[in-house]
Amino acid sequence: MVTSPAPATPLEAELLRLAGSVPDPELPVLTLEELGVVRAVHVLSADSVEIELTPTYTGCPAxxxxxxxxxxxxxxxxIREVSVRTVLTPPWSTDDISPEGRRKLREFGIAPPRTVREPGPVTLALGPTRTTAPETGTGTQAPDTRDTNARDTDPVHCPHCGxxxxxxLSRFSSTACKALRRCLDCREPFDHFKEL
Structure with missing residues (x-):
């Protein structure tokens, strides 16, 4: 989890709290602080501040x-003058979602990202650029809906029944950061916030 440096002044701490209290436009159940995208607020003068924002991915439409x-x-x-600066380093990760944010996602019916990764280098396995489909025995190929992420050995728990x-069901759902899944016990479909 990326942690921002401590605010230099009580005013910066208060402004960081205010900026972080804004709901995420795509997931309004979460604040920007809970999502982990507001990195810092810097007071530039008596009525001018700069906010550091790290998007969930560089092409984020929100x-x-x-x-x-x-x-x-x-x-x-x-505050009369407010500027927002996009900061891409360090990049945002689903590990930046706070425990409170994960709890809120689950309560809202979205499975939160799976296990928090260990600090240090991330193992990356390269594979084919296209999804291969297994044979169905009917002469057609069924879409391959197997997860290919290294974390896939960890189950995704249903937010409805656990x-x-x-x-x-689909690698993409209502937004690019979510996948569509279905519980095989309660049969309810649900979004899963994909790990990044």
Missing amino acids: IEAMSLDMERVLREHG SADTEL
Whole structure:
């Protein structure tokens, strides 16, 4: 989990709290602080601040909405000039989602990302660029819905009943950061916030 340096002043700490309280535009059940994308707030002058924001991925379509919402909140609290700077290093990871954020995702019906990775280098296995489909015995090929992530040995638990007996229906769901799964016990479909 990436931790931001401690705010230098009590004012920066308060402004960081305010900026972080903004709901995520794609997952309004989470605040930007719980999602782990607001890295820091720097006071530049008496009425000017800069917010450091790390998007969940570089092409995130919600970055403009996040920026505008944080600017609005800080302006409502007396800051005239608010700028948002996109910071890509260190990159955001699902490990940055707070425990409270993970709890809220589960309660909202979205399976949170699986196990937190260990610090240090990440093992990467390269494979084919296209998904291969197994034979179905009917002369056609069924889509391959097997997970290929190294964490796939860890089950994705159903946020509705808690069962670990779930299956992948689609690698993409309502947003690029989620997959669509179904519980084989309660039969309910659900989103799974993919690990990154």
